[in-house]
Amino acid sequence: MxxxxxxxxxxxxxxxxxxxxxxxxxxxxxxxxxxxxxxxxxxxxxxxxxxxxxxxxxxxxxxxxxxxxxxxxxxxxxxxxxxxxxxxxxxxxxxxxxxxxxxxxxxxxxxxxxxxxxxxxxxxxxxxxxxxxxxxxxxxxxxxxxxxxxxxxxxxxxxxxxxxxxxxxxxxxxxxxxxxxxxxxxxxxxxxxxxxxxxxxxxxxxSPVDVQRLRDDERASFLEEQYEALDLIDAEPRALFTGAAGTGKTFLALESARRASLQGQSVRLVCFNRLLGRWLNAQLADLPGVTAGTLHKAMTSLAKVDPPKEAEPSWWRYELPDLALGALLDADDQADVLIVDEAQDLCTPEYLDVMDLMVKGGLTAGRWLMFGDFQRQAIYEVGDGREVLAARAPSFFRPVLHHNCRNTPRIGQAAVQLTGLGTVYKKFRRSDDGVNVEYVQYTSPGEQELKLAQALDLLQRDHYPPEQIVVISPRAQGVAHGCASSALRERLKPYESVTGKKTGYTTIHAFKGLDAPAVIVTDIESAEGPDAEALLYIALSRGADRLIVLANNQAMHQMARNLGRRNR
Structure with a gap:
């Protein structure tokens, strides 16, 4: 092409x-x-x-x-x-x-x-x-x-x-x-x-703003076939959409919420990641009857509690759901429709107990739509929640999304080839723009800082303004967080608080569910093993148009070996 x-x-x-x-x-x-x-x-x-x-x-x-x-x-x-x-x-x-x-x-x-x-x-x-x-x-x-x-x-x-x-x-x-x-x-x-x-x-x-607007329009047109899938299941009160990264799951969740609101129904849309929850809430803020955000925020609001400082994972996983259940049993706060994004991270017995009481008729007989990638984006060790969900709701529709609407073909193919997903995508809706993924090797922290600054310069020369670039890392204390260069620090800011002409940085975990026109992945020190490959898959699939990967010597050799093995 x-x-x-x-x-x-x-x-x-x-x-x-x-x-x-x-x-x-x-x-x-x-x-x-x-x-x-x-x-x-x-x-x-x-x-x-x-x-x-x-x-x-x-x-x-x-x-x-x-x-x-x-x-x-x-x-x-x-x-x-x-x-x-x-x-x-x-x-x-x-x-x-x-x-x-x-x-x-x-x-x-x-x-x-x-x-x-x-x-x-x-x-x-x-x-x-x-x-x-x-x-x-x-x-x-x-x-x-x-x-x-x-x-x-x-x-x-x-x-x-x-x-x-x-x-x-x-x-x-x-x-x-x-x-x-x-x-x-x-x-x-x-x-x-x-x-x-x-x-x-x-x-x-x-202008870059115009280019981004055109890309958003293009993606909206690509999602039309997924919207048709929603039309086909209007008669299905319960459905679990599954698909790999970039197949339009989050946009379908938004469209489902909009449709239900237009029909006068109350909607609760929940997800796992905080940054995604904030974005979803901003997209749906003006719709009547719609509440959107993370499941954890919904539970703290229902239970009227503040999370303990440095709360342990067990508090979020077990104690908070118990508190929310008590509040739900005492209140009449059920939505007509429940919509769940990132379902692969939320289909645990404890969370499903809460969601069961959030929707009229419960999970067995109520109206709900869930969207998830159970193959590669379940990175929080909750197991395959589809079996747990099926035990709660024996009857629901299970459509599968195969068309990648987010990434250029070269980015999407890199994500699946490096992590062994094979033919997870039947089609890429984006055209091939001829721009390859860039793999940049570093041998020391100082060299990685230099390579990161050069990557930012390259993207800005290619008409990506700072705010359209995101730096993500498997580590909270990655190179963007702890850079020694004052000039580089001036260009970067934590993603949650980024404003103006700055480039945001965050972790791969926190950025799951989101994307950006240009993504720089840093601090890659391993590319083999289930955990490393799962994180790498999520990281690589975040970039819609441009992707630059900064990896050390070991990870670079591992990626080259993986590509060679899977291209035979």
Whole structure:
């Protein structure tokens, strides 16, 4: 699949551009290609790229500038005037627009001292929503430069664009003595140089906030199929959704709460992790009848108790549930619907006792939805709670989520390959942006500090502002917490209290259930064994778009060995 720059497209883009964008990023035949889409970017800057809808860089074939027209009807009269749908006739031919943009682009690249002598540059026009049968031949363009609706729907886009570039190369052989097709240019290196030269100008006008908004919109569209799953089980009063990290469980929990609230039902949504509970509460704060947060916070509120200072795990696991049960038995505080996220950490007999009294009808006959990853995210030694839940509620629906909606394919594949999960994902909804996971080795605490600062610099150069980056560690006293460098300390702040232009840091345990556009994983000292692999899986799956892993020598060798063993 092609590397798309930018990686997402605005939903406000013309329909033809959106359709072509989606086909380019999902067509296996575009593997190794780089595609730059200029909507809103260079138009805003009034630079030459703004006149190019798509710049397609294809190794060993060339660079193609594509002008896209989304009109339902296309025609050209005897006077040479174009008629595109109902709009006023344009003053310039679409082919002239494409050609002028291509030549301007080539001139700009040449100013960067790139050797373009043997790289074919060409242009084409694609009428994505109309048949071009009514457009008569003209000496102004070659027939193979014109693509229409049939070319989009009857063949892969890679085949259609490859055909244009092949014809362009043949034309250059016959008309330009300096062109040598035997060189098979552009090479992979030249493609990278072209993309690097163009990428800043295409990206500089779209702010990180806009990119994040587009990514959120994209993820929302990817979750539509999971929302359809909720529609299918409306008749099922009880359901346990299971799925690996990134399959949309938390977003489905939110959607379930919203739907129940709109129907006038009272809802209690509980989870395990404090940071996730705080985020869920913020998302649902304005909905009537909805209470959201951690189960432990709900229990302390019900029992009207403050946790002891330095409370032992046994107090949270056994004593607090007993106190909450007493309060629930004395009160009429049951919700119409119970929703549980991170169910793998909450399906213990003690917690289920409490949840049984939280919902009308109890777990056996009440209405509840639970979401969990029992395969790899149950890291609190509570066992497989599905059996315990089944003993309380013999009848419930068990849908499984297989599509990863969070991570780019390279991040998601790294998470499963390094931890032996194999084919846990049937599909990645995100497109492959060509950016690999970065593994950085360190040999001392001081060197890890330096590598962390360099990782922050790299991500910020790639347009990730500090607040979109999160540093996570298996240790509470990790490198971000105890760094000696005052300059590095100035850039970091505990995630719970992060404000302004700072990067938050926290533990892998605390960040479970959440994600961030860019994640730096630090202090990895072991990558083998069930406990280390479970933590590593959670850590790697937190990064939506970018992931950098800082590991010592031992862990780096272990990860390399694991990848080699599982790729055989």
């Amino acid at each position: 092609a590397r798309m720059i930018p990686p997402v497209i605005d939903r406000g883009a013309p329909p033809g551009e959106r359709r072509l964008f989606d086909r380019l990023r999902s067509d296996p035949g575009t593997d190794g290609w780089t595609v730059l889409h200029s909507l809103h970017i260079a138009q805003h800057l009034r630079r030459v790229e703004g006149e190019v809808d798509f710049v397609v860089i294809v190794p060993r074939l060339g660079v193609l500038c594509v002008e896209v027209k989304s009109h339902r009807s296309v025609g050209r009269d005897n006077a040479g005037t174009w008629h595109l749908g109902a709009q006023r006739p344009p003053t310039r031919s679409p082919f002239v627009q494409a050609s002028e943009a291509m030549h301007s682009l080539r001139k700009y690249l040449g100013q960067g001292r790139l050797d373009l002598t043997h790289i074919p540059f060409w242009s084409a026009v694609w009428f994505t929503d109309a048949s071009a049968a009514a457009v008569p031949p003209s000496p102004e363009w070659h027939n193979w430069q014109l693509l229409d609706r049939d070319d989009l729907i009857r063949q892969p886009v890679s085949r259609a664009l490859t055909a244009v570039l092949v014809q362009a190369r043949r034309h250059l052989v016959s008309t330009r003595s300096s062109f040598n097709p035997a060189l098979d240019e552009p090479t992979d290196q030249q493609c990278n140089q072209l993309a690097a030269r163009l990428r800043p100008r295409f990206e500089m006008a779209i």
